[in-house]
Amino acid sequence: xxxxxxxxxxxxxxxxxxxxxTMTLGPGVTGLLGPNGAGKTTLLHMMAGFLAPSRGTLTVDxxxxxxxxxxxxxxxxxxERESVxxxxxxxxxxxxxxxxxxxxxxxxxxxxxxxxxEMAEFQDRRIGTYSKGMRQRTRVAxxxxxxxxxxxxxEPFNGMDPRQRMHMMDLLxxxxxxxxxxxxxxxxxxxxxxxxxxxxxxxxxxxxxxxDFRTIRRLMTNRxxxxxxxxxxxxxxxxALMHQPSVNGVDLGREGLTVRAGDYGSFTRALPRIALKExxxxxxxxxSDESLESVFSYLVEA
Amino acid sequence: xxTVAWITTRGLLGRRRFLLLLPLPILxxxxxxxxxFEGVSPQEWAQPVLVAMGFTTLLPIVALIVGTGxxxxxxxxxxxxxxxxxxxxRWRIVVPKLLVAIAVTAASAAVPFYIVGALASGPxxxxxxxxxxxxxxxxxxxxxxxxxxxxxxxVLLGLVYVIIWEGLLSNLVSGTRVLSVQQYALxxxxxxxxxxxxxxxxxxxxxxxxxxxxxxxxxxxxxxxLSSFSVTGETS
Numbered sequence: 366x367x368x369x370x371x372x373x374x375x376x377x378x379x380x381x382x383x384x385x386x387t388m389t390l391g392p393g394v395t396g397l398l399g400p401n402g403a404g405k406t407t408l409l410h411m412m413a414g415f416l417a418p419s420r421g422t423l424t425v426d427x428x429x430x431x432x433x434x435x436x437x438x439x440x441x442x443x444x445e446r447e448s449v450x451x452x453x454x455x456x457x458x459x460x461x462x463x464x465x466x467x468x469x470x471x472x473x474x475x476x477x478x479x480x481x482x483e484m485a486e487f488q489d490r491r492i493g494t495y496s497k498g499m500r501q502r503t504r505v506a507x508x509x510x511x512x513x514x515x516x517x518x519x520e521p522f523n524g525m526d527p528r529q530r531m532h533m534m535d536l537l538x539x540x541x542x543x544x545x546x547x548x549x550x551x552x553x554x555x556x557x558x559x560x561x562x563x564x565x566x567x568x569x570x571x572x573x574x575x576x577d578f579r580t581i582r583r584l585m586t587n588r589x590x591x592x593x594x595x596x597x598x599x600x601x602x603x604x605a606l607m608h609q610p611s612v613n614g615v616d617l618g619r620e621g622l623t624v625r626a627g628d629y630g631s632f633t634r635a636l637p638r639i640a641l642k643e644x645x646x647x648x649x650x651x652x653s654d655e656s657l658e659s660v661f662s663y664l665v666e667a
Numbered sequence: 668x669x670t671v672a673w674i675t676t677r678g679l680l681g682r683r684r685f686l687l688l689l690p691l692p693i694l695x696x697x698x699x700x701x702x703x704f705e706g707v708s709p710q711e712w713a714q715p716v717l718v719a720m721g722f723t724t725l726l727p728i729v730a731l732i733v734g735t736g737x738x739x740x741x742x743x744x745x746x747x748x749x750x751x752x753x754x755x756x757r758w759r760i761v762v763p764k765l766l767v768a769i770a771v772t773a774a775s776a777a778v779p780f781y782i783v784g785a786l787a788s789g790p791x792x793x794x795x796x797x798x799x800x801x802x803x804x805x806x807x808x809x810x811x812x813x814x815x816x817x818x819x820x821x822v823l824l825g826l827v828y829v830i831i832w833e834g835l836l837s838n839l840v841s842g843t844r845v846l847s848v849q850q851y852a853l854x855x856x857x858x859x860x861x862x863x864x865x866x867x868x869x870x871x872x873x874x875x876x877x878x879x880x881x882x883x884x885x886x887x888x889x890x891x892x893l894s895s896f897s898v899t900g901e902t903s
Binding site for chain 1: 671673674677681753895896897
């Protein structure tokens with residue numbers, strides 16, 4: 366069972382949300398990684414048939430997803446927006462899903478799905494009384510009740526505590542190992558790292574990288590690290606730093622120094638030693654490009 | 668009852684806006700009770716209560732609350748995605764929801780209309796009014812369900828339509844009467860009750876034909892709109 370995305374773009378007026386994305390997803394867990402606003406949700410919505418692509422095609426097993434309700438027999442979606450019928454119990458909610466799918470034994474399917482996400486013991490409480498993690502698991506159960514081959518999840522770990530997160534990761538991992546095609550989006554590198562071997566990285570609507578996570582991660586870690594440094598004598602510190610092999614360049618500015626270091630570890634070990642030797646006090650040391658956006662933008666430039 | 672109808676009913680009765688359905692019918696009955704027990708002739712009060720309060724206000728407002736509640740509220744809070752992500756032909760979502768809207772609207776209108784009709788002249792008028800208001804419920808509900816899919820602000824748009832088109836223009840400008848749900852409902856109630864307390868302004872044939880055309884038109888529109896419904900979320 367494959368999810369095929371071919372030359373897909375989506376624009377809103379003049380704004381391009383998704384720009385010429387092509388990818389093929391097969392069984393296993395794939396992470397869709399990218400900073401906020403990269404177009405992940407737009408792409409997921411198009412995959413789920415909730416949005417028409419402006420250009421290109423999206424198919425599940427050869428069938429288009431747009432304007433084709435029959436595709437939902439093979440497809441499940443857990444959207445980011447936490448919209449649930451809070452007046453229903455988890456059991457009712459999942460049972461309704463099973464019935465709407467026209468399953469032959471909806472009650473058994475609902476029980477099985479709730480067992481899978483380990484919600485059986487709370488299934489008779491109203492959804493409105495659940496924690497965020499429990500609600501999320503209930504929504505996953507509803508999306509899984511018809512045992513779809515493809516499951517799409519939009520930011521499934523948002524707002525979960527570490528324990529709930531582990532639980533959800535374990536569940537997705539099991540589903541992926543069982544041969545289902547799982548795609549989840551996230552803007553947090555570590556989530557993707559823990560869960561999936563393959564990633565699709567989106568930046569500003571484009572597919573920036575695609576493939577094995579370790580390879581992409583290496584690309585990300587080999588980039589020069591940028592630090593903002595302030596000290597009692599910036600100019601003298603700059604001279605001393607330039608003697609260091611781990612330093613690629615130093616800019617002297619009003620706000621202090623901007624240091625580009627080739628190796629994170631040896632630079633951070635060297636700096637205090639140099640400062641001590643020169644008798645300079647370092648007031649501030651800030652890694653300035655650690656935000657995910659800069660990691661991604663580096664990846665795009667690479 | 669279909670699962671879509673069941674969940675729609677649960678959703679409708681579970682929301683607080685459902686309580687909004689109560690005041691208008693109670694007010695209408697209350698307003699009719701006063702002249703009735705004061706001994707005022709029905710010729711003087713029946714027309715304003717039935718037309719101005721009933722057909723011009725209660726029926727469209729109740730239909731607006733319910734009609735935008737069965738689908739518009741789910742679009743608003745995003746729960747619509749749960750129903751949309753099922754292998755159901757889109758008419759199998761629209762039709763049950765519309766039927767729930769019609770049933771709830773018709774029931775909320777039938778009670779006060781029957782009581783006021785019976786107070787004014789007797790059961791015959793009461794039944795005629797129930798027939799007319801049910802036709803109105805079908806028409807208004809279909810329009811407002813379709814409106815929930817056309818606009819992101821169906822309640823506002825619906826209010827403008829009810830006040831400007833149905834309330835103002837169709838009473839002032841005679842030409843717009845042929846395109847007024849209120850006039851169709853009134854004419855059909857008039858015909859069904861054969862009462863001299865009601866005066867339809869369009870012919871019975873026009874009322875029947877236009878009712879069918881409007882209902883089918885907006886139903887088809889609603890189904891088509893839902894078939895190509897785009898979910899807009901916070902894109903991230």
